[in-house]
Amino acid sequence: MRVRRSCVAIFAAALLGPVGPASAQTDVQALQQEIEQLRKEFEAIQRQYGERLSALEAKLGVQGVPAPAAPDAVQQQPQQPTVEVPPGAAGAGGPTGSLPIYGTASAASKIFNPDIAVIGDFLGAAGRNTVNPSPALEMHESEASFQAIVDPYARADFFLAFGAEGAEVEEGFLTFPTVPGGLLVKVGKMRAAFGKVNTLHNHILPWTDRPIVTNNLVAGEEGISDAGISVARLVSNPWVFLEATGEVYRGESEGLFASSKRGDLSYVGHLRGYHDLTDNTNVDLGASYARGHNATGVVDEVDEGRFVTDLWGVDATVRWRPLQRAIYNSFLGRAEMLWSRREQPGGRQHAFGYYVSGDYKFARRWFAGARYDRSERAEDAALRDSGHSVLLTYWPSEFSQIRGQYRRIKYGEGPTANELLFQFLFSIGAHGAHPF
């Protein structure tokens, strides 16, 4: 507006023409001042637009290739898109300045979208199993994940599972990585930190199924998975990595814990020790405990029996991965032992079970594995199942996997099952890295 007014003034002055020598000189001076003023304003506007354009380009992720190695070129222009921490969000200990934007920045509308991935788990079975048969072919699970940083203080991870029985939130939790006191706090629905296998999603298991002991004592595929709060702390010491985790859950883990009153919570504790034996070899040990009410005393939705299940577990993992040839060779050996003490009508059942497994990567795309299982049943420890499996896995790429498993199980009731199981796993999108 101001520029337009100035132009009109100059134009009018030019039209009026010379009035007299004194006034002419005054007019020339005024004109010069006006022109000077105009020049300054024009430069200011030019600068302003330049800055706004640069900011917009940075926001949209426009990434030019800067000239090579200009000295002291740092801070020239950010190439990775960033956003500023919202005003008022920077509290004590919180991040300040710019936050990186995750995912591709090809369009401004996608900037705040979470990383999204879908993992398909297709299973097939052949052979004979009269006790626990699975379908010949099934799209066992489709897992959709949504993961993003929520704000400077938390990140969120959602895993939705779609299967034959419908859809459910497999996990959906917030993680606070910057809580004072060196704590790592998680809130939401999650798989409990009980042992190793309970924490793992289907697609990162080294088998097509879960060990028998998991099915018999820890509620099978779902495991201890519930709404709750988890607090983990590193226990400082000069020798090993030691982490203690305490968790409180609503008390509902289907097939294991049941909560008929608000106060019937379940509890999980886990202690993990880890040590690098060499650059290539490490050992990972854990001890776990879980306690909660079970459903055996519930009559008409009232827990008459007030029966409780206690679980103890120990796990051990040995990894060998020669750093220079890690993409070709590695080995992971793992064992978990579990004890269950289950109160139920008719008395207490003490059941024990374990598995031992090994998975060897013998070429860039190939793995061979084996597992031995033995477990009593939680509700009737006199019934003991045992089994063994051998596996062969092929990775066409990092994003797909084909696996075959021969499994033989001798069930406590007497029958023996001989099965050939196979699996196709495939992943699309950006799936976040899993914890070690």
Added chain:
Amino acid sequence: MNFINSVSMNVRTLVVAGILAASLAGTVANAQSKLNVVTSTEDLGSIAREVGGDKVNVTALARGFQDPHFVEPKPSFILAVNRAALYIAVGRELEIGWLPPLLTSSRNAKIQPGAPGYLDASQNVRILEIPTGQITRAMGDVHPLGNPHYWLEPGNGRLIAQAIRNKLSELAPADKAYFAQRYDDFDRRLAAAEKRWDATMAPYKGTKVVTYHRSWPNFMARFGLEVVGYVEPKPGIPPSPSHTIDLVEEMKRSSIKLIVVEPYFSLKTPQAIANQVPGAKVLVLAPSVGGVKEVTDYIQLFEYDVNLLAGALKQITGK
């Protein structure tokens, strides 16, 4: 119950011991008053040492001879990151498979992305191969934000050093002049070395080579070599017989006599290719500091690679 009480007692003892150890560790750290710097790779670690001198303790997570795409986020790394005042990442999604869970588990607010103690070293360097069109996984394991092996260009090393100098000065303002002086010294030595490397590589400008993975675009562009093929058919996809046959034909047709390989890849396929192309050689270069024993710092990295490469090209071209 006795068992539970006993476990509870032991846990309590451990916690007390842990607190004591932590206090002791804190005292030692204060006495040394050095900034703990953790880097994703040994290259960034070496540059951080050049600039930080004796005012910093530097820990590099990935070893120079391992594939930096596939590092395991081991709990021992969590301990290192937990104590860091500054984390320097390569960025451009090189560490996407392992760094995010490490940072989340570190319980260290200072080095979370966006915090003052987090530095993405790729922010102001020359990045090549930034995809412009639509990309899909059918292209292999492509990096949507450009090729992350950018440190293999001395000019980028200088820019990384500047970013580290600025960041260290921000975190320890009292030592700003010290970091500036260290940077200037590094810059001088790097510039002098660059003249030497340029002279060594000058006769071979325009020579065509094949590399295993797309690790070398910055290096080859800087020294005027042309990469015309890869042993991998697509990034991250292992060699296939049909691609290998095509590559052999291309090498014969274009008289390409050199295959550059990173130390973490098998030499079997490159060697088989070289055997079918008359006069061809396989050369294992160091893609990072620590890639081979002799390469102990960033300047040594180029010294080693340039000399090895020039030696091989001399034999091949006779220049």
